[in-house]
Amino acid sequence: MTADEAGLSIDPVVIPLSLDGPDATDFLTMVDVRNAVLRERTGDDDLAYSAVELLPGWQNDEDEEGHVWIARQDGIPIARFVVEFPMEAGSDVVWFAFDVLAAGSRPDVWNAGFDLLERTARAHGRHVLQSEPVHRPGQGEVLKARSGFGEIPIDDQARALLDRGFALEQVDRISALDLQGDRSLIERGFADALAASAGAYTLVEWTFPTPDEFVDGYAAMMARMSTDAPSADLDWDAETWDAERIRRYEREAIEGERFTNIVAARHVDSGELVAFTELHVGDGRTGVTEQGATLVLAEHRGHRLGMLVKAANLLTWLDLAPESPRVSTFNAEENRHMLAVNEALGFEPVGYAGGWKKVLED
Numbered sequence: 518m519t520a521d522e523a524g525l526s527i528d529p530v531v532i533p534l535s536l537d538g539p540d541a542t543d544f545l546t547m548v549d550v551r552n553a554v555l556r557e558r559t560g561d562d563d564l565a566y567s568a569v570e571l572l573p574g575w576q577n578d579e580d581e582e583g584h585v586w587i588a589r590q591d592g593i594p595i596a597r598f599v600v601e602f603p604m605e606a607g608s609d610v611v612w613f614a615f616d617v618l619a620a621g622s623r624p625d626v627w628n629a630g631f632d633l634l635e636r637t638a639r640a641h642g643r644h645v646l647q648s649e650p651v652h653r654p655g656q657g658e659v660l661k662a663r664s665g666f667g668e669i670p671i672d673d674q675a676r677a678l679l680d681r682g683f684a685l686e687q688v689d690r691i692s693a694l695d696l697q698g699d700r701s702l703i704e705r706g707f708a709d710a711l712a713a714s715a716g717a718y719t720l721v722e723w724t725f726p727t728p729d730e731f732v733d734g735y736a737a738m739m740a741r742m743s744t745d746a747p748s749a750d751l752d753w754d755a756e757t758w759d760a761e762r763i764r765r766y767e768r769e770a771i772e773g774e775r776f777t778n779i780v781a782a783r784h785v786d787s788g789e790l791v792a793f794t795e796l797h798v799g800d801g802r803t804g805v806t807e808q809g810a811t812l813v814l815a816e817h818r819g820h821r822l823g824m825l826v827k828a829a830n831l832l833t834w835l836d837l838a839p840e841s842p843r844v845s846t847f848n849a850e851e852n853r854h855m856l857a858v859n860e861a862l863g864f865e866p867v868g869y870a871g872g873w874k875k876v877l878e879d
């Protein structure tokens with residue numbers, strides 16, 4: 518660890534093989550910084566992940582190559598800088614996550630992170646720098662998304678991103694659904710959607726590992742998530758998903774001791790899986806539930822299948838994870854179709870995330 522004259526040091530974190538040995542110390546510190554910053558930004562631990570949950574994702578470089586550094590002031594951790602390269606062929610994209618504690622949120626710290634990001638991106642021949650941070654709620658000046666939908670308060674990280682030339686392309690609404698309260702909206706949503714889909718579809722459900730008969734259909738729907746969800750002017754690579762990628766994806770969840778339930782709709786005439794939704798939870802199923810992907814294939818939209826699979830999964834989930842307090846979800850503010858389903862189920866806004874982008878000149 519070498520610090521500059523002001524006592525600031527930035528060091529890469531080596532990804533350990535397990536969390537037991539001495540080489541896992543920096544990884545554990547990095548996870549603590551991540552969760553502490555999210556707690557500062559949201560006021561709760563709803564978006565926290567344990568080191569056990571995060572390690573398998575860091576060990577998989579096949580779908581995304583990740584790099585992470587810890588910044589310390591006088592030896593005390595103040596930030597982590599994550600830089601990730603999607604491994605899709607021809608990708609020009611870099612996703613980054615800078616988690617800077619309020620106590621360390623100074624221009625020299627942010628700029629040290631941005632210098633590192635731009636150097637690493639150039640070394641990989643990538644130009645499109647993108648990040649989706651959670652913003653602190655606040656009073657005062659706001660910034661509207663270039664998409665025309667949604668705004669965020671201009672907090673310390675928004676200021677740092679703007680000063681470095683990033684634009685706010687998109688805003689995601691973060692919403693929560695209380696799982697311990699009245700379930701009548703979920704039941705009504707399920708009954709209405711079942712009537713609307715009128716016997717043309719049947720429901721199937723599974724936990725990881727995915728039964729062989731569903732793997733190809735699941736992969737085909739996962740691929741569409743990267744192209745069909747609204748992305749404003751952010752660049753999302755069209756992702757290639759096959760059976761092997763599904764197996765890597767679910768291995769990360771299983772090794773990370775997370776539990777997942779998937780409900781999908783099968784088109785009776787073709788036998789094809791055409792809609793699905795995922796729910797995930799860690800912590801022995803007692804933590805906050807994470808809403809994963811939800812999608813209806815384009816040619817099957819307009820039959821309330823989004824509501825059908827979501828309501829069905831929530832009703833099952835109340836038995837599978839009865840202690841989980843709530844579900845947390847992120848949706849683009851312009852994603853009216855998904856927001857309409859979530860609002861009808863009782864999700865309420867709790868915060869906002871920004872979709873930031875800057876394109877490097879060569």
Ligand SMILES: CC(C)(COP(=O)(O)OP(=O)(O)OC[C@H]1O[C@@H](n2cnc3c(N)ncnc32)[C@H](O)[C@@H]1OP(=O)(O)O)[C@@H](O)C(=O)NCCC(=O)NCCS
Pocket residue numbers: 742745746747811812813814817818819820821822823824847848849852854855
């Ligand atoms: C959100 C989504 C699952 C809703 O699909 P759905 O359950 O078929 O929607 P509904 O049946 O409630 O549709 C209501 C109306 O909106 C239309 N609609 C739904 N999704 C639409 C879309 N993405 N684009 C245009 N119109 C859409 C339907 O055709 C229907 O129109 P109609 O009333 O004239 O028949 C679907 O739009 C989708 O898969 N989007 C892409 C993936 C996505 O954004 N996932 C969420 C990421 S956070």
